[in-house]
Each structure stands twice: as structure tokens, then as C-alpha cells.
Amino acid sequence: EIVLTQSPATLSLSPGERATLSCRASQNINHYLAWYQHKPGQSPRLLIYDTSNRASGIPARFSGSGSVTDFTLTISSLEPEDFAVYYCQQRNTWPLTFGGGTKVEIK
């Protein structure tokens, strides 16, 4: 199965700062990489699909980039509601897999 490695595990930032999250795949997943946001007590929320497409209703401060095995989620200016855990997921190959997550916490 394809292993997704997310880094860093924790990102400590202040509101207004830029967040850069990384996701590396163990093999080529083309552009089939998605990002989800997950807050405690809530359901996961789709942010980005197929590397760079924002899901419906997602603010423009969220953007995705990358290709082949290296992908990035960028939050241009953190809002208070953005502090959460972020997961990448690949849908290139069965079984689908998630990365281990990056927690974005308030510094």
C-alpha cells in the first residue's frame, strides 16, 4: 500500500501567520491527493482535492500544490478557526490511505 508521510507532526503558529504542511507519498500518486481538516468532536472536512482544487465553500487562503510524490497544503494567513489537524489522502491506488496528520496549534 502507498504510505503517506506528513510533516511536521505539529506546527505551532500564531493567527495571521502562514502555514505550510507537507505530504510525501511512497510512490507516484499522480495528482490524486486530497487534504482534509479535522477538529475535535467534528467530522472531517474536505478542503482540497486532486492536489490543488478547493472544495465547495473553502476559503481562498487554503491552497494546494505538488505532483508525483511531494505535495503541500498552504494556509496563507491563519484564522482562529484554522487550528486543527490536517490529513492528506491518496486515491490513486487501492487501498486508499491517509497520512498520519499534522496538528496546527496556536503558538
Place this chain on the structure above:
Amino acid sequence: QVQLVESGGGVVQPGRSLRLSCAASGFTFSTYSMHWVRQAPGKGLEWVGVISYDGINKYYADSVRGRFTISRDNSRNTVYLEVNSLRVEDSAVFYCSREKQQLALSDVTDIWGQGTMVTVSS
């Protein structure tokens, strides 16, 4: 409105079985593939499996293949997850989710339920 509601979780002894349900409403259920995802306490999200919109194709995570079975009843707008030979490490919140595109398989999921908790303990 578009909604998924999971049920069937609870406390169960190791080795026993459980059937989780996910009732859908607000959309044409029979045209969407459905996924199950779980999150163990203090851990990350783990994809469990998927069933195609017509119930014909199913795929599972390596960790559950052979013990978990996904099925659906399009007449009842419900997808099921049968979990057998439960282990302590299967304890988790189980979420069902709907694919973003109709008549697809292996798409991203954009609608999620609130989850149902399964605790495996003697």
C-alpha cells in the same frame, strides 16, 4: 438537507461482531459510492473501505480485509459495515462518508456523518 447518520456502535467483547449502519438522506443515495473511515482514540484517520454506488465493487484496507464487510441497501438508503472477530485495537469512532461525484468510485468524500463509537473491551 444532505445528511449521513451512523448508528450501531457500543461496547462489545473481543471476538464478537457488530453491524454499523449509516442512513442517508437529502440526496439520491443509489448514485453515490460510500466509504467507511475510522479513528482510534488519540490516533489519526484510517480508511476502512468503500462500496460502489451499485453495490458491485468493494475495496478494503489491508488491516480489515476478511473481517469487515461493507454492504448497502439502496431501497433503504443505508450502507452497512459488518465488523467481525473484533479486537481491542478496533476500538474507534467509525465514520461513513459519501463520494463527491455521482456514479464514480475512488473519488474524494465531501459529506461525512458524525460517527459512531465502537469500544472493544472485556
